[in-house]
Amino acid sequence: MIRINKNESPIPALNPEILTDIITKAEFNFYPDEEYDAFINAYANYYQLSPTQVSAANGSDEWIQKCMIALPEGPVLTLNPDFFMYTAYANQINRPIHYVDAEDDYTFSLSKIKKEINRLKPAFFIMSVPHNPSGIQYSKAFLDEIGDLMKAVGGYFIIDEAYLDFGDAYQIEHQDHIIQIRTLSKAFAIAGLRVGMVISTEKTIQQLNRIAHPYPLNTLTLNIATALFSDKQLVNQLLQRQRALCEKLRNIFEKNVSDIIHVIPSKTNFVLTYGDYANDLGQYINDHGFLPRFYNEENMKQTVRYSIATESQLDELEQIVLEWRKEYDLSKSKSN
Numbered sequence: 001m002i003r004i005n006k007n008e009s010p011i012p013a014l015n016p017e018i019l020t021d022i023i024t025k026a027e028f029n030f031y032p033d034e035e036y037d038a039f040i041n042a043y044a045n046y047y048q049l050s051p052t053q054v055s056a057a058n059g060s061d062e063w064i065q066k067c068m069i070a071l072p073e074g075p076v077l078t079l080n081p082d083f084f085m086y087t088a089y090a091n092q093i094n095r096p097i098h099y100v101d102a103e104d105d106y107t108f109s110l111s112k113i114k115k116e117i118n119r120l121k122p123a124f125f126i127m128s129v130p131h132n133p134s135g136i137q138y139s140k141a142f143l144d145e146i147g148d149l150m151k152a153v154g155g156y157f158i159i160d161e162a163y164l165d166f167g168d169a170y171q172i173e174h175q176d177h178i179i180q181i182r183t184l185s186k187a188f189a190i191a192g193l194r195v196g197m198v199i200s201t202e203k204t205i206q207q208l209n210r211i212a213h214p215y216p217l218n219t220l221t222l223n224i225a226t227a228l229f230s231d232k233q234l235v236n237q238l239l240q241r242q243r244a245l246c247e248k249l250r251n252i253f254e255k256n257v258s259d260i261i262h263v264i265p266s267k268t269n270f271v272l273t274y275g276d277y278a279n280d281l282g283q284y285i286n287d288h289g290f291l292p293r294f295y296n297e298e299n300m301k302q303t304v305r306y307s308i309a310t311e312s313q314l315d316e317l318e319q320i321v322l323e324w325r326k327e328y329d330l331s332k333s334k335s336n
């Protein structure tokens with residue numbers, strides 16, 4: 001089964017020669033203090049940030065959990081649907097969690113979000129940008145309005161930018177109440193090594209790190225991540241290859257089925273489809289060797305999400321979609 005249900009990278013970040021070199025040189029007998037600093041410097045330098053504004057942990061999942069634990073008490077507000085771990089981590093520590101529901105087309109109304117923020121005055125509002133599972137990227141103006149309102153009600157705005165490297169870059173002003181969470185699991189292709197980043201002001205980073213572990217990441221992970229971010233050309237090539245796969249994936253669904261199934265224009269490495277025939281196509285694809293993401297939640301029952309695969313796997317996927325389409329057209333012509 002080819003896994004296209006977790007928005008992973010289908011291609012590795014580094015080739016075996018570079019990896020062998022990193023493993024050979026790694027000093028596993030020492031605690032990784034210098035390795036941590038080297039990575040933070042390389043990452044901050046890549047994004048032209050100060051190292052004091054950046055911190056790393058075991059996947060961005062861990063930053064979501066740290067926000068739940070280390071930010072002031074009070075309810076959290078998020079979107080429905082959004083990344084399911086927001087709910088899981090809020091539940092772990094019994095932090096009340098509230099939702100703003102999507103419209104029928106899986107977009108969100110800014111005025112509804114603002115109304116709910118004003119009513120609830122949450123300790124923080126968290127959403128993914130670009131949004132998982134719809135793939136939509138909301139504008140900088142949209143984010144600024146939420147950020148300003150969260151400041152006015154005395155809460156934080158957490159922007160989970162797991163997929164931003166596939167979308168449109170923006171510059172958000174660094175303020176104490178704005179927290180950006182990023183991951184190296186998607187565009188940077190090292191999900192298995194578990195690297196998540198947080199970006200904010202030094203003051204907020206310190207607040208989140210009140211519950212930090214002494215050595216948050218291991219030597220090997222840190223050295224691999226440092227090698228990646230120290231080589232701009234390598235990173236750019238990796239991003240370009242993945243973006244090309246994103247476009248290929250989108251085209252498969254837009255070209256072949258968007259007249260009968262809703263295909264949401266995506267700024268990510270996945271595509272969300274919905275409508276009466278979405279599950280039928282998803283099941284057909286599942287029966288032919290690819291595992292897409294199905295949902296049990298009531299508001300997601302007619303949706304299926306697909307993430308990128310390698311070039312040849314996507315060619316294979318397109319053939320499957322075309323076969324399904326042929327069968328669909330035949331059944332329609334018979335019933336007419």
Ligand SMILES: Cc1ncc(COP(=O)(O)O)c(C=O)c1O
Binds near residue numbers: 006058061128185196
């Ligand atoms: C929106 C969003 N945030 C965070 C994560 C978790 O990423 P990580 O592998 O860094 O824990 C995911 C993973 O799918 C995600 O979709």
